[in-house]
Amino acid sequence: MRKITNKGFTLIELVIIMVILGVLAAVAVPKLGATINSSESSAEEAVIGNLRSALEVYAMDKVVENSSKSYPSNPFDALDDKSKNELMTSWDWDGSSIKHTRNDASVEYWSYNPSNGTID
Numbered sequence: 001m002r003k004i005t006n007k008g009f010t011l012i013e014l015v016i017i018m019v020i021l022g023v024l025a026a027v028a029v030p031k032l033g034a035t036i037n038s039s040e041s042s043a044e045e046a047v048i049g050n051l052r053s054a055l056e057v058y059a060m061d062k063v064v065e066n067s068s069k070s071y072p073s074n075p076f077d078a079l080d081d082k083s084k085n086e087l088m089t090s091w092d093w094d095g096s097s098i099k100h101t102r103n104d105a106s107v108e109y110w111s112y113n114p115s116n117g118t119i120d
Contacts, residue, residue, distance in 0.1 A: 040102055047087065047100075048110060048119055054078040055117045071117035 009017075055071055058078035062070045074093050076084050092099050098110040098119065111120045 036103075044100055044108060047091070048098075051075055051078070051098075052117075052119055054083075055119075059117055071114050073114045075112045075114075075119065 055075060055078045059069045059071055062068060072078055075098060076087065076091070076093055079087070090101050092101070093112075096111070098112055100108045102108065112118070113120075
């Protein structure tokens with residue numbers, strides 16, 4: 001006669017596993033949120049840095065053209081069309097400041113001075 005063996009998990013073992021997974025999730029989710037905010041802030045700083053560089057290239061092109069350094073009234077005009085189109089989905093220029101709408105719907109602002117090309 002064959003001996004019957006149970007090769008499954010008991011209800012207690014499954015409950016303990018669920019509790020452990022719940023604790024791990026409770027610890028990991030807040031850290032993940034902080035990581036997302038940090039990466040979004042880093043990406044914004046990279047875009048602003050690239051925009052500053054594009055503004056300087058634009059100004060140097062104006063020096064070559066007419067011997068006078070000038071900056072565009074819209075800072076995104078210093079970018080090529082492809083870059084400008086990609087950025088304008090979440091970035092905006094309202095006439096006095098650059099704004100970026102984050103994934104969590106919060107908005108970050110930077111001021112732009114077209115007289116000297118500075119972004120603060």
